[in-house]
Amino acid sequence: MALLLAALLAGDVVVFAAASLKESFEELGALFEKEHPSAKVRLDLGGSQELRTQLDHGASADLFASADEVQMDSLARHTLVLAPAVFARNELVVIVPGNAPPLALDDLPRARRIVLGDKAVPVGAYSDRMLAKRGAAFRRSVEAQVVSRELNVRQVLAKVALGEADAAIVYRTDAIAGGTRVRATRIAAADNVFAVYPIAQLKAAPQPGLAADFLRLVLSPRGRATLSRHGFLPP
Amino acid sequence: MSLFKLGFGAAAALLVLFLALPVVALFVTTSASEILLGLRAPLVGPALRLSFFTTTASLAIVVALGTPLAWLLSRSTSRLARAVETAVQLPVVIPPAVAGLALLLAFGRRGLLGGLGLQLAFTTAAVVLAEVFVSAPFYLQAGTAAFRRVDTELLLVARTLGARPLRSFARVALPLALPGLVSGAAMSWARALGEFGATLMFAGNLSGRTQTLPLAIYTAMESDLGAAQSLSLLLVLAAFVLLLIVRSGGPALFGAPRVPR
Known part of the structure; x- marks a missing residue:
């Protein structure tokens, strides 16, 4: 009782x-x-x-x-x-599958299949702002490789962890949560956008x-x- | 009025009201000007074009491959045919999220066929595959049932008159089964048009490439409710037209079944 x-x-x-x-x-x-x-x-x-x-x-x-x-x-x-x-607060990082060589932000356009958050999702909006800071041409070259804009950051992470995407932008905390299935490269603070x-x-x-x-x-x-x-x- | 009539009437009215209310709400909570404004949102045009293109492609595949299968299933009495008939209905009862994961594990880069260098996930082709997967059973079911109703005697007559199998199929079986095939195709198309979960998981969500109408509605719901509602209205209207075809238009459009001379 x-x-x-x-x-x-x-x-x-x-x-x-x-x-x-x-x-x-x-x-x-x-x-x-x-x-x-x-x-x-x-x-x-x-x-x-x-x-x-x-x-x-x-x-x-x-x-x-x-x-x-x-x-x-x-x-x-x-x-x-x-x-x-x-x-x-949180910082954005570039991730690739755990078995791929790390990828710096400047080399992101070389990835064949990139996944980002949708513009309506915080991580997607932050990613867009961060890419825009690198200039319109860089942002376009990244966007040309984007194959999906996911509706939450963990879906972005999952696409890279599954190996279905070659690279993505997520928060550093997600890259840590992804463990060995993903490999993260940090972005210089001056170039980054903080959540x-x-x-x-x-x-x-x-x-x-x-x-x-x-x-x-x-x-x-x-x-x-x-x-x-x-x-x-x-x- | 008897208690029986009253009870049944009340229960029936309650369910009809419940089923109708959400659809009514879609229409009455907006205005013509809001709909027009919503339809001008940037994700609307690409989603409309993509849905039109992918559902046309998936319907073509379903009809091209499904018609022979439905015919074989309708004519065979073997246990294998029954097993196949049951198996191809599985996608109807499989949850869409399971279908999406299954497609990814089959056709994804690290999937069963990934070793062949197949790169289907996150492409428009993936949208079409997802739509074929979920919509084919509807065409197969209607098609098999329609072909079963074709009298075997008529086919035998056609054959004795010298028609080859393909000719007797095309000139006798197909016209007789046409109304059933048309309503099956309409149901199949409607299912493909509404496909959401498997597409989201297997094809992703990119405007112009994989973001179909349902995905655009889901995406817009969180940023632009007006656009989401306008697209929803479009889909409801499309569904309504299809329903009319299935319920009456199909048979009426293609005439009553008749025996060719």
Whole structure:
């Protein structure tokens, strides 16, 4: 009876998180559950634009962690979220399949089949901006080799990990999560575009107390340390 | 009114309402000017052209290869034919995501046929393959059923009158089965037009090359709802026209089955 009551009182914290946050938020979720034994963290991972669309159309969640400020601002404009806070940044890298020689950004047009994120997906928008910084001609030469624009960064990663694509641009954290199946080459900071990750509690959060606790954990030094272990940069 | 009528009527009305409401919503939550604006979004034109091209190609393949298969299946009583008939219906019940993964593992670079230097994934050809895979069963099922209804006696008569097998097929069986084949082709085309999951996984999502109408709707839904809704309306209208063909137009267009003199 006591157990049943506890289960009823506790409930789930539903966290909508950008696909690139998978491993780090899973770890933070496990940490949170250890400290809140009666609570359960449910992660809904996807392209930030997809999660934002779902929230726009009434999906119920406690927290939203986006890979860009565009999606968060759009929810803020509709007053669906409380004050967002930036909790991490991320850098773009060039990846190739694990058994291929590494590929520098300047050599990217030599890859026969390139996969990028769609322009609507944060990683795709960041990639476009980064390529544009190298000049219109370079961007066109890369775009000529693009065979697919995926709807979240993990789909981009999967195409290279499967060996179906020769190269892609993902976040450094995804390249780390891909392990030995992919090989990453970093991009000089001056040439790169950095992803900004804001997190906010939904105004209509069903579990506002737990949501605030999870938010605090993400922003805490321990949260920072976890994120940094997975390759994220401090905000 | 009896309780029976009332109960059944209520249940029926509820389901009809539920099935109709989403389609109605597609139409009433927009306006003509919004639709026209949505149709001008940059991803619309390429998606329309690509869907038209790939579904035409896949329908041509399905009809060209499916007609002989449907004929053989309809004439054979062997256990192998029954097994094949069941096996080719599998794509209907396989989840599209499974189909996409299976196609990738068969025709992808590291797939079964990848060793042959086949580079099909992420090309327009991959879109056509995915469409053929999911839509062929519809044509085969309708075609096999239509050919089965062709009276064997008529074929025998044609043969005794000196017609060679191909001629008796073309002049007797084909015209008799035509209405069934046409509605099968229409269903098959509709399925190809709507194909989404397998295409997304096997062919990717690139405007002008692999982004068909359903993929464009999915992509636009997250950036330009107006474009997504306009494209959805187009697909609903296309589906409605097809339904009319299948339900009545097919047989009516091609006349009642008749025996050639």
